[in-house]
Amino acid sequence: xxxxxxxxxxxxxxxxxxxxxxxxxxxxxxxxxxxxxxxxxxxxxxxxxxxxxxxxxxxxxxxxxxxxxxxxxxxxxxxxxxxxxxxxxxxxxxxxxxxxxxxxxxxxxxxxxxxxxxxxxxxxxxxxxxxxxxxxxxxxxxxxxxxxxxxxxxxxxxxxxxxxxxxxxxxxxxxxxxxxxxxxxxxxxxxxxxxxxxxxxxxxxxxxxxxxxxxxxxxxxxxxxxxxxxxxxxxxxxxxxxxxxxxxxxxxxxxxxxxxxxxxxxxxxxxxxxxxxxxxxxxxxxxxxxxxxxxxxxxxxxxxxxxxxxxxxxxxxxxxxxxxxxxxxxxxxxxxxxxxxxxxxxxxxxxxxxxxxxxxxxxxxxxxxxxxxxxxxxxxxxxxxxxx
Amino acid sequence: xxxxxxxxxxxxxxxxxxxxxxxxxxxxxxxxxxxxxxxxxxxxxxxxxxxxxxxxxxxxxxxxxxxxxxxxxxxxxxxxxxxxxxxxxxxxxxxxxxxxxxxxxxxxxxxxxxxxxxxxxxxxxxxxxxxxxxxxxxxxxxxxxxxxxxxxxxxxxxxxxxxxxxxxxxxxxxxxxxxxxxxxxxxxxxxxxxxxxxxxxxxxxxxxxxxxxxxxxxxxxxxxxxxxxxxxxxxxxxxxxxxxxxxxxxxxxxxxxxxxxxxxxxxxxxxxxxxxxxxxxxxxxxxxxxxxxxxxxxxxxxxxxxxxxxxxxxxxxxxxxxxxxxxxxx
Numbered sequence: 001x002x003x004x005x006x007x008x009x010x011x012x013x014x015x016x017x018x019x020x021x022x023x024x025x026x027x028x029x030x031x032x033x034x035x036x037x038x039x040x041x042x043x044x045x046x047x048x049x050x051x052x053x054x055x056x057x058x059x060x061x062x063x064x065x066x067x068x069x070x071x072x073x074x075x076x077x078x079x080x081x082x083x084x085x086x087x088x089x090x091x092x093x094x095x096x097x098x099x100x101x102x103x104x105x106x107x108x109x110x111x112x113x114x115x116x117x118x119x120x121x122x123x124x125x126x127x128x129x130x131x132x133x134x135x136x137x138x139x140x141x142x143x144x145x146x147x148x149x150x151x152x153x154x155x156x157x158x159x160x161x162x163x164x165x166x167x168x169x170x171x172x173x174x175x176x177x178x179x180x181x182x183x184x185x186x187x188x189x190x191x192x193x194x195x196x197x198x199x200x201x202x203x204x205x206x207x208x209x210x211x212x213x214x215x216x217x218x219x220x221x222x223x224x225x226x227x228x229x230x231x232x233x234x235x236x237x238x239x240x241x242x243x244x245x246x247x248x249x250x251x252x253x254x255x256x257x258x259x260x261x262x263x264x265x266x267x268x269x270x271x272x273x274x275x276x277x278x279x280x281x282x283x284x285x286x287x288x289x290x291x292x293x294x295x296x297x298x299x300x301x302x303x304x305x306x307x308x309x310x311x312x313x314x315x316x317x318x319x320x321x322x323x324x325x326x327x328x329x330x331x332x333x334x335x336x337x338x339x340x341x342x343x344x345x346x347x348x349x350x351x352x353x354x355x356x357x358x359x360x361x362x363x364x365x366x367x368x369x370x371x372x373x374x375x376x377x378x379x380x381x382x383x384x385x386x387x388x
Numbered sequence: 389x390x391x392x393x394x395x396x397x398x399x400x401x402x403x404x405x406x407x408x409x410x411x412x413x414x415x416x417x418x419x420x421x422x423x424x425x426x427x428x429x430x431x432x433x434x435x436x437x438x439x440x441x442x443x444x445x446x447x448x449x450x451x452x453x454x455x456x457x458x459x460x461x462x463x464x465x466x467x468x469x470x471x472x473x474x475x476x477x478x479x480x481x482x483x484x485x486x487x488x489x490x491x492x493x494x495x496x497x498x499x500x501x502x503x504x505x506x507x508x509x510x511x512x513x514x515x516x517x518x519x520x521x522x523x524x525x526x527x528x529x530x531x532x533x534x535x536x537x538x539x540x541x542x543x544x545x546x547x548x549x550x551x552x553x554x555x556x557x558x559x560x561x562x563x564x565x566x567x568x569x570x571x572x573x574x575x576x577x578x579x580x581x582x583x584x585x586x587x588x589x590x591x592x593x594x595x596x597x598x599x600x601x602x603x604x605x606x607x608x609x610x611x612x613x614x615x616x617x618x619x620x621x622x623x624x625x626x627x628x629x630x631x632x633x634x635x636x637x638x639x640x641x642x643x644x645x646x647x648x649x650x651x652x653x654x655x656x657x658x659x660x661x662x663x664x665x666x667x668x669x670x671x672x673x674x675x676x677x678x679x680x681x682x683x684x685x686x687x688x689x690x691x692x693x694x695x696x697x698x699x700x701x702x703x704x705x706x707x708x709x710x711x712x713x714x715x716x717x718x
Contacts, residue, residue: 132469362469362472368475
């Protein structure tokens with residue numbers, strides 16, 4: 001066991017999620033018990049790269065007094081950064097022109113100057129790749145996965161997911177009541193660009209009529225038939241849950257955009273190349289709008305789309321996420337104390353494990369076809385977008 | 389700037405694309421040469437592939453045949469971890485944009501379906517102007533010529549000047565499109581070879597200009613003023629990309645008019661309504677489009693602002709179709 005580590009830093013990548021403060025608190029308490037100093041880096045890496053950008057300073061010593069009073073139900077204590085990538089830092093140069101510069105070497109040497117023995121980073125999928133690159137440059141690091149969609153493959157449950165799930169279920173219950181009273185069909189879009197865990201688990205909890213997830217290309221005729229079946233039984237309303245990355249069967253892409261044969265030519269001078277409308281990136285809410293519109297064409301009842309989107313990222317953490325956050329934070333310190341480097345803390349019940357970053361990146365935790373959740377949904381009579 | 393094209397008398401430069409038969413990039417039918425590299429970061433940019441000054445890899449998933457049929461990019465010489473697939477029915481390749489930056493042109497060219505491709509190519513002055521000259525007959529009949537655009541074409545001042553000079557030598561009319569955020573020395577080097585300069589007035593307030601474009605507009609306005617005064621024979625056309633909620637207000641339009649109207653060589657002021665064409669290229673490049681919830685301005689709001697411009701230029705309300713046509717590009 002290594003006893004080298006004496007001063008460590010912790011930072012948070014992009015996005016607010018319930019339980020962030022619990023992670024910081026867990027790491028700081030565990031490190032404090034080992035007699036280590038802990039320093040928080042504000043706003044991703046910005047607090048280290050630009051020490052004087054804030055009047056409060058870019059670094060904050062996480063003293064026992066601060067940690068004692070850190071509310072685990074709060075979040076965002078260290079702030080986050082929309083751009084957390086030190087390999088592409090945007091700045092205005094001496095000539096007044098914007099450019100992206102690689103400050104990764106500066107970052108590593110600044111960490112050495114601050115005498116950080118290691119860095120704990122709370123990051124999402126893309127952040128894991130960036131930390132992997134920094135690790136290859138010599139930065140000693142341990143990552144904690146950050147994914148409200150619970151789509152990082154190496155861990156079973158990310159902190160924050162349970163809170164998002166609870167809030168989504170509450171919203172779906174409300175939508176169902178509203179749909180029932182208005183005799184309409186509510187189509188609710190929830191987070192889940194690449195995997196449908198949130199949609200599937202929330203949809204099961206409220207026994208939605210249909211759940212559409214990215215893993216199962218859906219046929220809306222099947223969904224419409226299911227809804228009609230319910231209508232004939234005297235229930236003139238419905239609830240459909242759609243993950244934002246849900247796709248229609250036969251469409252090669254996740255959403256409804258259609259790439260052009262020559263995107264460069266079409267877009268550089270759109271006025272000269274005719275209709276380029278197909279290049280439009282679909283905005284948040286497009287999945288719900290598309291499904292609601294298509295279903296309305298097939299059914300006598302009125303449909304209406306609702307988008308929960310990033311609303312579910314806010315709010316206090318549930319009891320599960322408080323515990324998970326504290327466990328992830330403490331687990332990262334345990335990894336460093338065990339001499340680990342370049343790893344991600346993973347919750348693989350009942351254990352906390354350490355997975356090499358090289359194995360953690362590029363893997364998305366999707367819903368397997370033989371998942372128990374799929375079986376449960378089918379047993380409850382919930383339509384999953386096509387006959388399975 | 390460290391781009392090699394800025395060395396004195398650069399005869400090569402980084403070209404993004406050469407687009408023929410353009411009718412919105414200056415008078416007549418034109419061939420527009422897009423140079424790579426930009427000194428602004430406008431949040432509404434519809435040409436994200438033009439921003440970086442060096443070649444960069446892009447990926448169009450619709451051309452990918454998938455890991456089962458191909459899977460070449462999952463093996464060397466492609467960088468380890470740069471490409472991957474996700475468990476499930478869709479076996480199309482996905483890109484780890486943080487690791488794919490190590491991909492060079494030779495490696496990218498191995499992709500058999502061109503799902504992977506590069507934006508940006510080093511070209512000589514002669515190669516570019518030879519291509520442009522192919523449509524010389526159209527230029528003569530329509531009053532058109534060659535337009536340099538970008539990115540910011542003035543970021544490669546020696547190359548841009550050499551291109552425009554060569555075009556003039558071959559009797560081709562020249563125009564440039566610029567945001568003006570370059571040292572005056574760059575602009576001064578290029579403008580002697582320019583017949584028409586289309587230039588952007590994006591926002592009036594310097595702080596808001598910086599928020600939305602990455603830089604304030606102090607030097608930009610100084611450059612434009614110097615250009616109007618130093619080069620009286622150039623036809624200047626001011627333009628504003630009209631972004632709802634950002635700069636589609638009368639105050640901005642009137643401020644631009646106040647700035648340009650004292651200069652008689654500023655012959656027009658065009659509005660370019662915000663559009664979302666080409667934004668899927670952000671996906672092709674692994675970038676995030678920050679204005680995902682913006683919509684195009686209404687015809688009524690554009691016309692209201694256009695009326696202010698027409699009044700300032702002493703024009704009536706006729707030919708609305710022509711004005712609308714002008715607004716189709718950004």
